[in-house]
Amino acid sequence: MLKKLMSIYKDSILYSELPKHTSDQFYIFFDEPQKNWLAIPKASLTEKEINLLQVLYEQVKIPLKPLSTLSRIWHDYLLFNGSMPSLSAESNFRFIQFHVKGLGVDPTEIEPAIKGFFSDEVQIIWEDDHNGIVIEERRQLSLTESELSSMADTLESDFYVKISFYFGRVYPFSSHLRNQFLQEKEYFEFAKENLERTNILTFEKIFPAFVAFNLPDFMKEKIKQELSSVFSEDPELYTTIKVFLENNLNASLTAKKLYIHRNTLQYRIDKFIDKTGVQLKDFYGAFTVFLACLLFEQRK
The missing domain is CATH 1.10.10.2840 (PucR C-terminal helix-turn-helix domain)
Structure with a gap:
């Protein structure tokens, strides 16, 4: 079916496997039965067409730049249920999700600024040019909630954007890690849609409203x-x-x-x-x- 769309959207690109990275000028849709991915230029689609395609196919978000080997593994594991990273079973991790709201957001500029606030190396993966995840190991947990709030204020003043963080809990490295991340992701998505804006969100701040909503x-x-x-x-x-x-x-x-x-x-x-x-x-x-x-x- 996606192949037929190529005759409508002339500059679209069909893939037989998930592309590793692509331009931010494309939307990518996945056809599960045919195992094909189609990249369609954003400029070719109206809002109505995008909504229709999202109903018919899974919209896939690809990182906008090449990732390191470890970041790629984390990206595919968390977002696409790929293979687990080969790490020590004694490791513990925390996921700090973030959402950047503003025009002309450039991940290549914001990512180094975010990393600069952490004392040790962290992995940062992007879902798209507005949403990303900071992955911290237990030994690296270097920011408190108040420090993360100060970091958000600094980024907002430096880049003229609004940024919010979901400050995740610490989890041991296990087969449950992805499901725990997806649960936190669900809470963060709920907060972005339903709660008054705040730059730091946690399970405790979101869950009462989540319960009330349901x-x-x-x-x-x-x-x-x-x-x-x-x-x-x-x-x-x-x-x-x-x-x-x-x-x-x-x-x-x-x-x-x-x-x-x-x-x-x-x-x-x-x-x-x-x-x-x-x-x-x-x-x-x-x-x-x-x-x-x-x-x-x-x-x-």
Whole structure:
């Protein structure tokens, strides 16, 4: 079937095996039954045609530049279920995924800048010119979450782009490693689509919203009836309560982040408690209200 498309897209290229790298000016689609890959110039496709091709075929993302032997092995293993790297079973790894948002993003410029923040050699593989993965070994874990946040700020100011990171957990090298990476990738993709922008994301920051998003509709409706209607009536109250909960019920820090006086903050908290009857300083109350905040945010 892909061969027939070549008559429509004159400058397209058909491959009998997965190409090692290609230009960023092409989209690549894979025909599973025929085991063929077709590279079609981006300029030849409309948005409607791209969406149709993505339904019919698997879109494949190829690194934009040649990779080292080890990086190639990691790339094929993580993204295409290739062979596992030949490494010590005692090794431990962490994956730091990143997404770069901006015009004219050049991976060849950003990659050395990212590597410069790490004290030891790391592997960096790119899914496309906006998404990549930093692979750290246990002995190399050189950045904390706060340092990664500073790194994001520096990259944004140097390259005039917006960048977000998913700070993965440490995993032992095993046959489960790829599935663990794919689970983190699912969380990161969810966050990019559904959460308000933040430059550092972790499992703990994403999972509550992930759970809320996947609740059955009847459960969402119950929470809406009990609590979320208050936020619909007063969106400012929603913002205040959510920031208060996100900052561990620290009134001073919350007031500072909202640029309001502590008395104003306390007034809004008291107002919420009066309307709902739910106490925020109780763990169960705080948990329930935070869930309501997440659901209200998704509806927005």
